[in-house]
Amino acid sequence: MSAxxxxxxxxxxxxxWFESRLPLVGLVHSSFVSFPVPRxxxxxxxxxxxxxxxxGVQIATGIWLAMHxxxxxxxxxxxxxxxxxxxxxGWLLRYMHANGASMFFVAVYIHIFRGLYYxxxxxxxxxxYILGVIIYLLMMATAFLGYTLPWGQMSYWGATVITNIxxxxxxxxxxxxxxxWGGYSVGSPTLNRFFSLHYLxxxxxxxxxxxxxxxxxxxxxxxxxxxxxxSGKDVVAFTPYATIKDVFAAAVFMIFFAYWIFYQPNYLGHxxxxxxxxxxxxxxxxxxxxxxxxxxxxxxxxxDKLGGVILMFGAVLILAFAPWLDTSRVRSSNYRPIYRQFFxxxxxxxxxxxxxxxxPPEGGYVIASQICTAYYFAHFLLVMPLVGLFETPxxxxxxxxxxxxxxxKQVDSGSGMPVGAAAAPPxxx
Amino acid sequence: MKxxxxxxxxxxxxxxxxxxxxxxxxxxxNPPRENWSFAGVFGKFDKAQLQRGFQxxxxxxxxxxxxxxxxxxxxxxxxxxxxxxxxVKALAAEYKVSELNDNGEQVERPARPADAxxxxxxxxxxxxxxxxxxxxxxxxxxxxARTYERGFPLFVVDAMPFxxxxxxxxxxxxxxxxxxxxxxxxxxxxxxxxYNKYYDGHLIAMAKPLSDGQVTYAKGENGExxxxxxxxxxxxxxxxxxxxxxxxxxxxxxxxxxRVILFLIxxxxxxxxxxxxxxxxxxxxxxxxxxxxxKAG
Numbered sequence: 001m002s003a004x005x006x007x008x009x010x011x012x013x014x015x016x017w018f019e020s021r022l023p024l025v026g027l028v029h030s031s032f033v034s035f036p037v038p039r040x041x042x043x044x045x046x047x048x049x050x051x052x053x054x055x056g057v058q059i060a061t062g063i064w065l066a067m068h069x070x071x072x073x074x075x076x077x078x079x080x081x082x083x084x085x086x087x088x089x090g091w092l093l094r095y096m097h098a099n100g101a102s103m104f105f106v107a108v109y110i111h112i113f114r115g116l117y118y119x120x121x122x123x124x125x126x127x128x129y130i131l132g133v134i135i136y137l138l139m140m141a142t143a144f145l146g147y148t149l150p151w152g153q154m155s156y157w158g159a160t161v162i163t164n165i166x167x168x169x170x171x172x173x174x175x176x177x178x179x180x181w182g183g184y185s186v187g188s189p190t191l192n193r194f195f196s197l198h199y200l201x202x203x204x205x206x207x208x209x210x211x212x213x214x215x216x217x218x219x220x221x222x223x224x225x226x227x228x229x230x231s232g233k234d235v236v237a238f239t240p241y242a243t244i245k246d247v248f249a250a251a252v253f254m255i256f257f258a259y260w261i262f263y264q265p266n267y268l269g270h271x272x273x274x275x276x277x278x279x280x281x282x283x284x285x286x287x288x289x290x291x292x293x294x295x296x297x298x299x300x301x302x303x304d305k306l307g308g309v310i311l312m313f314g315a316v317l318i319l320a321f322a323p324w325l326d327t328s329r330v331r332s333s334n335y336r337p338i339y340r341q342f343f344x345x346x347x348x349x350x351x352x353x354x355x356x357x358x359x360p361p362e363g364g365y366v367i368a369s370q371i372c373t374a375y376y377f378a379h380f381l382l383v384m385p386l387v388g389l390f391e392t393p394x395x396x397x398x399x400x401x402x403x404x405x406x407x408x409k410q411v412d413s414g415s416g417m418p419v420g421a422a423a424a425p426p427x428x429x
Numbered sequence: 430m431k432x433x434x435x436x437x438x439x440x441x442x443x444x445x446x447x448x449x450x451x452x453x454x455x456x457x458x459n460p461p462r463e464n465w466s467f468a469g470v471f472g473k474f475d476k477a478q479l480q481r482g483f484q485x486x487x488x489x490x491x492x493x494x495x496x497x498x499x500x501x502x503x504x505x506x507x508x509x510x511x512x513x514x515x516x517v518k519a520l521a522a523e524y525k526v527s528e529l530n531d532n533g534e535q536v537e538r539p540a541r542p543a544d545a546x547x548x549x550x551x552x553x554x555x556x557x558x559x560x561x562x563x564x565x566x567x568x569x570x571x572x573x574a575r576t577y578e579r580g581f582p583l584f585v586v587d588a589m590p591f592x593x594x595x596x597x598x599x600x601x602x603x604x605x606x607x608x609x610x611x612x613x614x615x616x617x618x619x620x621x622x623x624y625n626k627y628y629d630g631h632l633i634a635m636a637k638p639l640s641d642g643q644v645t646y647a648k649g650e651n652g653e654x655x656x657x658x659x660x661x662x663x664x665x666x667x668x669x670x671x672x673x674x675x676x677x678x679x680x681x682x683x684x685x686x687x688r689v690i691l692f693l694i695x696x697x698x699x700x701x702x703x704x705x706x707x708x709x710x711x712x713x714x715x716x717x718x719x720x721x722x723x724k725a726g
Contacts, residue, residue, distance in 0.1 A: 039711060081498050081570065084678075091678045092685070236711055244707045248700040255693045262686020263470060264595055266573060267588055271598060274574035274675075284629075355581075
């Protein structure tokens with residue numbers, strides 16, 4: 001990582017001794033104190049910090065829950081109720097963890113759509129963006145595994161449906177399914193495995209988050225104009241400017257989070273999951289958690305099982321190709337009058353898919369799912385490449401500073417940069 | 430507050446007209462929404478109601494329905510029916526539980542407050558065998574395990590503060606207990622089944638469990654009953670009791686939530702002004718940064 005802003009200078013003898021052996025404090029300083037942040041970031045940019053907070057909340061509450069949880073088919077349901085009833089503030093830990101998962105997804109969806117709207121996936125941030133898609137995939141796996149742990153009816157049947165989906169994968173499908181099951185159906189061995197993996201994956205997420213933040217601090221942050229940083233006048237120091245803004249936004253997000261924990265703790269779950277798992281009784285509708293519903297709708301839109309599985313995973317994986325599917329050289333949709341409308345249409349289609357995912361797979365719902373699924377993929381495969389080729393973008397501001405202070409106040413945008421740097425591909429901004 | 434109520438009412442009317450079509454095509458009707466003391470942001474259980482509900486459970490429901498996750502001591506804990514520790518001890522002593530003694534023999538002893546509520550049947554199979562093949566559901570979390578769909582747009586309104594709604598399960602149980610009626614003409618009710626307006630599919634194995642005057646409530650000081658001894662009142666009381674059994678820390682949750690949210694609102698307000706103050710000095714020049722130091726590469 002290069003030198004950002006004011007470098008860290010160790011003062012005490014001990015700090016100098018340590019810094020010359022492992023420049024850890026300097027690394028943190030350059031990443032979170034003097035790191036230059038575009039001055040025009042809006043509040044959509046605070047969700048990165050909010051996501052880190054949520055990851056911390058989930059890991060902290062999860063570790064405490066694991067101290068009281070018993071991952072065996074006979075005891076799991078009652079051990080969760082033991083947490084709810086007998087553990088001091090166990091109800092708080094468990095409702096924080098269960099609703100925290102939903103809040104984590106609320107924040108990640110805002111974060112992802114922000115990246116899609118402002119073109120944050122485009123060069124030079126492709127790797128940063130793909131690391132984000134990997135985090136999202138790991139989050140989905142973790143959330144699914146976690147939802148099976150209370151061992152209610154929806155846990156059990158959700159696990160059954162998803163593991164059956166994996167069996168559709170050619171050649172290795174059956175092996176994967178047997179490995180996950182640890183037997184001939186979902187049962188106690190499955191629950192043990194899922195608990196183990198549910199505890200493992202969050203720490204893998206932490207690892208990829210470190211890479212994600214590292215990549216961010218190499219390329220620098222995108223901003224609402226999408227144009228690169230051109231001078232020191234375009235940026236502010238991470239601390240105190242971005243820090244206080246992130247802390248404020250995180251506090252507001254906590255209000256939203258607290259409302260669910262304390263006043264609607266079961267709204268985002270399913271009543272059926274308070275019925276203990278029963279392999280002999282299938283629930284009327286097996287529905288995943290809300291954050292999976294769009295993908296569930298895509299899965300069920302296809303009459304063929306393998307086809308549905310391919311499309312469902314494809315719907316997530318296609319995100320990773322956005323940097324190369326989008327042909328426009330303009331990053332921010334603020335300056336893309338046509339693409340901007342397609343973007344919002346895409347958001348609406350995703351919400352409709354979510355609604356369809358909660359409906360039974362019959363009649364008009366299936367047809368609507370098929371239309372929306374087709375549009376979902378068309379957005380990436382047709383809209384992104386074609387609109388970029390034919391659209392005339394609006395005029396971009398001369399600099400980030402100009403976008404903040406208005407075009408009347410022109411600044412010397414080359415100041416502080418080496419002569420060649422302005423023409424070179426933007427490695428920052 | 431008043432406008433939100435009006436807004437909620439008009440949205441509800443819209444929702445009802447939208448869901449009317451659903452009710453018409455043979456599904457069970459939605460349970461009526463009742464007023465519960467424990468609903469809403471400041472909701473608290475009505476202790477007298479929980480005590481009456483417990484009485485109904487104990488005298489009627491407990492003959493078939495277990496409640497394994499509730500312990501005697503819970504009945505004396507804060508936020509519950511408010512029995513005294515001595516009352517609970519005496520109550521527990523009326524029941525027998527079996528345990529292994531030091532010689533490895535199964536012996537019976539009087540229950541203690543720490544014991545779980547004794548089940549009416551020794552195991553699930555026995556419960557099923559005595560009840561036409563299916564064990565009566567356990568009461569511990571039943572009020573959270575039942576719900577009904579409110580449909581769009583009501584499900585959005587239900588999530589909101591002040592107009593929110595999270596007592597679907599309790600309303601369903603109350604409605605179910607009042608939903609026994611004669612089957613409409615042409616409906617065959619097989620032996621062992623009973624017709625219930627609110628039960629999914631209408632044919633429920635449980636016979637009408639409550640009738641007027643069945644449970645004798647404690648009289649008030651003037652010797653008159655405090656509440657009517659009717660099916661509606663019994664079902665209301667036992668539903669509230671089940672809501673408590675399913676969520677014994679509801680009062681603590683709502684009280685803590687109010688303080689947490691109040692704190693967070695004040696904190697956010699203060700942070701907002703700190704943020705404003707910090708950003709106020711961001712002019713054309715930026716503090717704490719030397720432009721030449723943050724060059725590419």
